[in-house]
Amino acid sequence: MRAAWIAFAVSFAVCTALAFMTTAPVGVSAEDVRAEAEAAQTAAPDLLSDEAIQKAVDYLEKKQRRRLNYLFSAYLVLWGLLGLYLYTLARRQARIDAELERLSAL
Amino acid sequence: MTKMQAGAVVSTLAVFAALTVVFLFLPLEKEMLEAQKIFYFHVSFAFTMFLACVVTAVAGGYYLARGGALADAVAGASAEAAFLFASIVLLTGMFWARSSWNAWWSWEPRLTSMLALWAIYAGYLLFRANARGETRRRLSSVYGIAACVMVPIVYYSIKLWGSVMHPPQGTIFNMEGSMQVGLLISFAAVLTVYASLIALRSQIETAERRLESLWQNEGGR
Numbered sequence: 142m143r144a145a146w147i148a149f150a151v152s153f154a155v156c157t158a159l160a161f162m163t164t165a166p167v168g169v170s171a172e173d174v175r176a177e178a179e180a181a182q183t184a185a186p187d188l189l190s191d192e193a194i195q196k197a198v199d200y201l202e203k204k205q206r207r208r209l210n211y212l213f214s215a216y217l218v219l220w221g222l223l224g225l226y227l228y229t230l231a232r233r234q235a236r237i238d239a240e241l242e243r244l245s246a247l
Numbered sequence: 248m249t250k251m252q253a254g255a256v257v258s259t260l261a262v263f264a265a266l267t268v269v270f271l272f273l274p275l276e277k278e279m280l281e282a283q284k285i286f287y288f289h290v291s292f293a294f295t296m297f298l299a300c301v302v303t304a305v306a307g308g309y310y311l312a313r314g315g316a317l318a319d320a321v322a323g324a325s326a327e328a329a330f331l332f333a334s335i336v337l338l339t340g341m342f343w344a345r346s347s348w349n350a351w352w353s354w355e356p357r358l359t360s361m362l363a364l365w366a367i368y369a370g371y372l373l374f375r376a377n378a379r380g381e382t383r384r385r386l387s388s389v390y391g392i393a394a395c396v397m398v399p400i401v402y403y404s405i406k407l408w409g410s411v412m413h414p415p416q417g418t419i420f421n422m423e424g425s426m427q428v429g430l431l432i433s434f435a436a437v438l439t440v441y442a443s444l445i446a447l448r449s450q451i452e453t454a455e456r457r458l459e460s461l462w463q464n465e466g467g468r
Contacts, residue, residue: 144255145447152262159270208282208346215285215342219292219335223440226331230447237454244461 142234149227153220160213169201177201251450254443258436265429265436273429282346287433289339290419292332295437297398299329300364302445303371304395307388316456317449319384322391323375324448328441330368337365348412356408357401364397 177197182188188196248256269287276283306322309315340358341351352358371394375387400407405415419430 142447144249144252145443148255148259148443151259152266155263156266159266162270205281208280211282211342211346212284215289215339218338218342219288222331222335222338226327226444230451233451233455237451237458240458240462244458244465247465 142231145227146231149220149224153224156216156220160216169198169205173201174198251443251446254439254446258439258443261436261439265433268429268432273425276426279343279347282343285339285343285346287429288437289336289343290430291433291437292339293336294434295441296329296332296336297402298438299325299332299441300368300395300398303329303391307391310384310388311392316453319388320449320452320456321445322388323452324445326368326371326375326387326391326394327448328444330365330372331444332441333361333365333368337361344412353412355410355412356404357410357413360397360401360404364394364401367394367397 174194174197177200178190178193181193181196181200182190265287269284273284273287275281276286302325303322306318306325310318310322337358340361344353345351371387371390374390375383378386404410405413419427422430
């Protein structure tokens with residue numbers, strides 16, 4: 142049971158570290174910003190190009206943050222459920238150990 | 248090192264390898280971008296869940312034909328894994344759905360049949376938790392065999408009833424090569440996790456049965 146807990150903790154730590162290493166900090170590509178800024182200026186011709194770029198960056202970063210939130214949440218749920226299951230197994234194991242002790246004391 | 252510890256080490260290494268490939272080496276998918284990385288474990292857990300359902304049925308069939316405490320323990324352990332993995336598939340799928348369809352849930356054939364499978368295995372576990380003795384073992388074996396019918400229903404649900412949301416079965420064979428490799432590695436990692444959980448749970452089930460018979464012997468004296 143201890144080995145399973147250690148395996149779980151190590152895997153969870155690796156998952157979290159890798160997720161942060163590869164996807165944070167949030168960033169967007171120049172190409173996407175250009176396309177989004179052009180779309181913003183087409184929709185509102187009065188918009189200055191600096192404002193359009195800022196608006197595009199904000200919009201793209203918000204969208205990316207949203208996707209990352211879903212990604213992290215999905216992996217958190219996955220580890221949460223596996224952890225919960227291991228916890229129930231640990232409790233069953235502890236109950237068996239306690240009953241065996243009671244039995245041997247008889 | 249015991250077999251159980253070796254299993255835990257292998258599972259950890261396999262999960263480590265899969266996570267490294269998924270997060271460090273695989274490119275972002277063009278439309279779903281970061282959220283698509285849910286796919287590798289979501290689909291791997293789905294396939295392993297199918298396998299767990301089949302193992303439950305096969306072990307149940309073996310128990311009915313030849314008996315044996317181990318077959319019953321494996322059937323019970325595998326059904327628990329099937330239920331756990333179905334829960335993981337449903338919940339991780341909801342996050343993916345929200346990201347790509349802008350909806351947490353849709354009553355389309357794949358999701359609906361998957362929810363039915365989840366409920367059927369919840370019923371299996373409830374039955375097993377409340378029944379006792381040989382009745383529990385024999386009836387849960389029959390239940391496990393019958394529940395396995397849900398595997399082809401879920402797998403072919405898109406072909407049977409059609410959907411614009413989920414791709415039909417077999418789409419993974421037409422994916423980009425690197426994504427197929429990522430999926431294969433993730434699948435192998437989830438398989439090792441499944442094997443470790445089955446071994447651990449079967450061991451506990453066997454110990455519970457031994458304890459039960461010890462108490463009976465003690466009471467008989």
